[in-house]
Structures are given as C-alpha cells and as structure tokens.
Amino acid sequence: MDPLMNQANWLKRQGIPSLTLLAGIIMGVVFFQYFANYKNAVVLDRQVAARGALTDDEQNTIKVFEEAASSVVFITTKRRGYDFFRNVTEQPAGTGSGFVWDHNGHIVTNFHVLQGGNAFEVVLLDQSIHEAKVVGLYPDKDMAILKIDAPKELLRPIPLGTSGELIVGQKVLAIGNPFGLDHSLSTGVVSALDRTIESVNGRQIKEVIQTDAAINPGNSGGPLLDSSGRLIGINTQILSRSGASAGIGFAIPVDAVRRAAPQLIRFGQVRRAGLGVSVNRNQRIRRQLASRGIEGVLIMAVQPGSAADRAGLRGTTRIGRRFQVGDILVGVNQEKIRNNNDLYNALDQLEVGQEVTIEYLREGEVFKTQLTLEAITAQ
Structure with a gap:
C-alpha cells in the first residue's frame, strides 16, 4: 500500500485531520519567518542620530566644572x-x-x-x-x-571673584558633595542679593547671595561660581520645609571670605573693628528699655584703656541693690542703632584704626563723641 495513504490513515485514526495539521505547520513557518524578518528590519532600521554641536552655554558649563572640580x-x-x-x-x-x-x-x-x-x-x-x-x-x-x-x-587654589558686581539673573554653578555624592554639579542663577541669614551663633550674616542652583545637605562649604569659574560665594544654607533643595539656597559672599580668610590663617581668628565695650544681651532688660520707648544698645561694661574708655563712655554699674544704667548707643556715623545686630553690622563695615562718630543716650540726653576703632576678637 502507498506509504502516504498509510500515513493519512494513521492520522485519521489519531483523530487529527491531515489538512488541518499541514495548514498549521505552514502558518507557523510563515509567522516565524515574518517576525524574524520584522525584528531584523526594526534593528536594521533604527540608527543612532548625530548629537550635533553643544551649545555655547553647555560648553561653558563643562569647562567651568572641569577646571574647578580639582579645587573642591x-x-x-x-x-x-x-x-x-x-x-x-x-x-x-x-x-x-x-x-x-x-x-x-x-x-x-x-x-x-x-x-x-x-x-x-x-x-x-x-x-x-x-x-x-x-x-x-x-x-x-x-x-x-x-x-x-x-x-x-x-592643591589647586580656586580663582577668586568678587560679590560686589553680581547681578540678579546671571548664571551660577554650585559644586559639592550632596548626600555624600562627591563632585556633583548644579546650575542656576543669582535669584536675589543682599539677603540676611542667621549664623549658627545667632549673629546676622549680611549681603548674602540667594540662588536657585540645587543645594542639598553635603553641599555646605562648597563653592558657588560665576560663568568664568571664579569663586563668588560659599554655599551655606537652604530654605526648605523638607530639608532638601527647594530652589532657595544661600551663599556667603566671597568679599566676606576674602576679608576673613587671611586673618583666620594668620591669627586663627578674625580681628574686627570695635569700641572696647561689652553690651547687654539680656532680653528682659531690652524689653524694659523698649517699654520706656528707648531704642539702642545698652553698654554693660567699658574695657579699661579702650577707645570707649578714652572717649568717656560709661558702663552699667551696681549701687547697692540698684543699677545705674550706662550709656545707650544709638548711632554710629549717622547710622541709627536700634539693637545689637544694628551695632554689629555697622562696625562690620568699618576698619581698625578708622575714626568714627558715636551717638549715645545718657540720662535722657543724646551726646556725640569721636573715637578710633581698635581691634577686637570676633566671637
């Protein structure tokens, strides 16, 4: 008997129509070939597009980072x-x-x-x-x-710029180690100038730079640079409810760094211009003076032989159970002094050896005197 007939009879006995099986085999082969060709066509059809030239801004960012990274x-x-x-x-x-x-x-x-x-x-x-x-x-x-x-x-010292010529809107770059990720770069602009923030000891830091360049924990102490790669500030704080960057960061201006760094290296501390007095820091006494309509800074003690002593300023003294209120500083070089921060900020702009005019309140009357500022140790 014909072998093909035998195979057909066997297929019938198995309950499998021979034509259906054959059709399935053919369709499987066709689909396999189709998908194989389709896959090859897709792979061969997708090619890498040319990147094109980097923009001038991108090239500037890359150059600044490459040159400054070794300083961070x-x-x-x-x-x-x-x-x-x-x-x-x-x-x-x-x-x-x-x-x-x-x-x-x-x-x-x-x-x-x-x-x-x-x-x-x-x-x-x-x-x-x-x-x-x-x-x-x-x-x-x-x-x-x-x-x-x-x-x-x-050791590659970072190039120094100046914060005195900054303009809101100009490009800035921040390099640091946020969350321990070393040499991370973020970019932004100068968002505002002349901000005031509080230092760790409660003193005000004036003329602070505000930026939207991302600053996160770990960025503190890193440089804020301008588009020329010059240092314009030290990244120091962020304003954020979550503790992470919210687009409001602050940097200490480089001009303050340039004034302080040489003294810190030479003396281990900063020697600022001062009067030679200690002033009141007691909130209760401040409130008592304010309740009497008095604004200013109460002198608690005058250092013997100091500029203030030579100018005749008086400190607060105790007589029995009563205190004799000392002079109250109300002006420096025609700048009004209302509180301790006003006095601190006014003196921070002056130099040791500079002659200034001091206004003070004594027994309800305002007096003026001149004195030469002397070096004191900043706290």
Whole structure:
C-alpha cells in the first residue's frame, strides 16, 4: 500500500485531520519567518542620530566644572574618643564640602560642617585622604579653615571673584558633595542679593547671595561660581520645609571670605573693628528699655584703656541693690542703632584704626563723641 495513504490513515485514526495539521505547520513557518524578518528590519532600521554641536552655554558649563572640580574637596567630620579600655573610638559626625584656598594646603569650609567634631579628613579629587587640623574658626560668618599636608601638585587654589558686581539673573554653578555624592554639579542663577541669614551663633550674616542652583545637605562649604569659574560665594544654607533643595539656597559672599580668610590663617581668628565695650544681651532688660520707648544698645561694661574708655563712655554699674544704667548707643556715623545686630553690622563695615562718630543716650540726653576703632576678637 502507498506509504502516504498509510500515513493519512494513521492520522485519521489519531483523530487529527491531515489538512488541518499541514495548514498549521505552514502558518507557523510563515509567522516565524515574518517576525524574524520584522525584528531584523526594526534593528536594521533604527540608527543612532548625530548629537550635533553643544551649545555655547553647555560648553561653558563643562569647562567651568572641569577646571574647578580639582579645587573642591570632600570633608568628613568625626568625634574621636576612648572607650573603657582606652581604645581609640571614632563616630561619624557629618560630611560636607570645601575648596582649596592656597598651595599651603588651607581649605575653606563652613563652621557648621566642623561643628561637633574633633577629627577631620579631607578627600581630594584623586581620592587621596588627608588628615586635617583646624586653623581658624569664625562662627559669626559660618566660616572655618582647615589645613592638610598634601603634595602641591594636588592643591589647586580656586580663582577668586568678587560679590560686589553680581547681578540678579546671571548664571551660577554650585559644586559639592550632596548626600555624600562627591563632585556633583548644579546650575542656576543669582535669584536675589543682599539677603540676611542667621549664623549658627545667632549673629546676622549680611549681603548674602540667594540662588536657585540645587543645594542639598553635603553641599555646605562648597563653592558657588560665576560663568568664568571664579569663586563668588560659599554655599551655606537652604530654605526648605523638607530639608532638601527647594530652589532657595544661600551663599556667603566671597568679599566676606576674602576679608576673613587671611586673618583666620594668620591669627586663627578674625580681628574686627570695635569700641572696647561689652553690651547687654539680656532680653528682659531690652524689653524694659523698649517699654520706656528707648531704642539702642545698652553698654554693660567699658574695657579699661579702650577707645570707649578714652572717649568717656560709661558702663552699667551696681549701687547697692540698684543699677545705674550706662550709656545707650544709638548711632554710629549717622547710622541709627536700634539693637545689637544694628551695632554689629555697622562696625562690620568699618576698619581698625578708622575714626568714627558715636551717638549715645545718657540720662535722657543724646551726646556725640569721636573715637578710633581698635581691634577686637570676633566671637
């Protein structure tokens, strides 16, 4: 019997119509071939598009980052101590950013980056780790300077600009280590100028730069740059309800850094112009004076031999159970003084050795005197 007939009969016995099976095989082959060809067609048909030239702004951003990145450092703050067995222990206290100030290994950062620690490490761009020591602290401006011993070829001081010529709307770049992610770049603009923020010790920091460049925890102490790659500020604070960037960041102006850094390196502290007096910081006394309609800063004590002493200013004295109220400062160089911050900000703009006119209230009458400002240590 014909073999094909035998196969057909077998298929019938199995209940499988031969034509249906054959049709299924053919359709399977056709669909397989179709999808194989379709896949190949898709792969062969999709090609990488040419990128095209980078914009001038992109090229500028890339250039600034590449040149400035080697100046930015990662700072780790630790608390070092001893356990019961006198073994050295270390606990992490925080991280932040900083930048190279000079070839001698001085690193500028925020005071609050170092706050709470007693041991510090600086990581440079090449990932080398260097023990750092504190050279100077200036909490009034939330500034601090560390020093590391590193090869000079690894130390690239950041170019300095000026904050006095900034314009709202100009481009800025922030480089730092947000959330421990080293050398992260964000860009934005100068959102506002002459903002006032509060430092860690409650003192006001004036002339602060506001920017919408993303600043997050870990960015503190890092540089804010202009489009020429020059330092224009130190990223220091954000205004945010969540604790992360909300597009409102603040940077200490570079002009304040340029004034303070040399003194911090040389003396370990900033020597500001002062009168040689201690003033009232008691809120109750302030309220009592305000209730009597008196605005100004009450002198509590005059340092013997100081400029204020030579000018005849008087401090507050105690007679038995009563206090003899001292002179109340109400003006410096025709600038009205209403509170401690007014006095601090007025003196911050003046130089040691400069002659100024002081107005003060004594027994209800306003007097004027001139004195020469002298160096005092900033707290």
